Amino acid sequence: MRRFRLILLSVVAATLAACAELPSPDTSPATLPPATEFAGIVARLAPVVQDTCESTGIARNCKIRLYVAQTEEGEVNAFQSVDGFGRPFVIVTPQLLDAAQSPDEVALVLAHEAAHHILGHLSRQQEDAVFGATLLGAAAEADGATREQIREARKIGAFVGARTFSQEYELEADALGALMVRDAGYDALKGAQFFYRIPDPGQHALNTHPSNAQRRAVVQRALRNGQRPAT
Numbered sequence: 001m002r003r004f005r006l007i008l009l010s011v012v013a014a015t016l017a018a019c020a021e022l023p024s025p026d027t028s029p030a031t032l033p034p035a036t037e038f039a040g041i042v043a044r045l046a047p048v049v050q051d052t053c054e055s056t057g058i059a060r061n062c063k064i065r066l067y068v069a070q071t072e073e074g075e076v077n078a079f080q081s082v083d084g085f086g087r088p089f090v091i092v093t094p095q096l097l098d099a100a101q102s103p104d105e106v107a108l109v110l111a112h113e114a115a116h117h118i119l120g121h122l123s124r125q126q127e128d129a130v131f132g133a134t135l136l137g138a139a140a141e142a143d144g145a146t147r148e149q150i151r152e153a154r155k156i157g158a159f160v161g162a163r164t165f166s167q168e169y170e171l172e173a174d175a176l177g178a179l180m181v182r183d184a185g186y187d188a189l190k191g192a193q194f195f196y197r198i199p200d201p202g203q204h205a206l207n208t209h210p211s212n213a214q215r216r217a218v219v220q221r222a223l224r225n226g227q228r229p230a231t
């Protein structure tokens, strides 16, 4: 089982970077964009997000709410999920708004997160986790592992499995996010400037995020091709 533990440690190290996470800015946070600016971005982006979601036809609920977290503490971050009633939402922290240098950057982050929901990445990731757990659990069992070892192998398999396609999902979300940002009247290339300032996770296969250069290239390609995901 030592081999499994080593894998787990390297996976944990590789997944410390959450979606669009940045180090906290060390300047004072007095430059938060006014609330009306965020509301303005949401007003332009939300109808495009809903239309795209409905025409893509993957997500059941396309009323994706776009929020700013009501806290003055926390990191530069953005994420998407569904609440207890299955209603999708995207949250960005005030620190992310502070770190963004244009409305285009905020729009691209919001659109990227919404794209994860539109493309069904949460449930696809859960399926990948179940697949990984089954695969590694069966391998351990075939190796004559004890019950506890098999349980540990399944846990690790789920962890690795959930990350197997993470980079692919991130790039898909970048591409669709760029098109939605463009359709909402923002400049997605300008928005991608954000990728110059977030820490670059590099090319490690188990990183949840692709390199920032890859992300910028995907945004450029999406704008050039203008192709939305096949339904």
Ligand SMILES: [Zn+2]
Binding pocket: 019, 020, 112, 113, 116, 170, 173
């Ligand atoms: Zn993401």
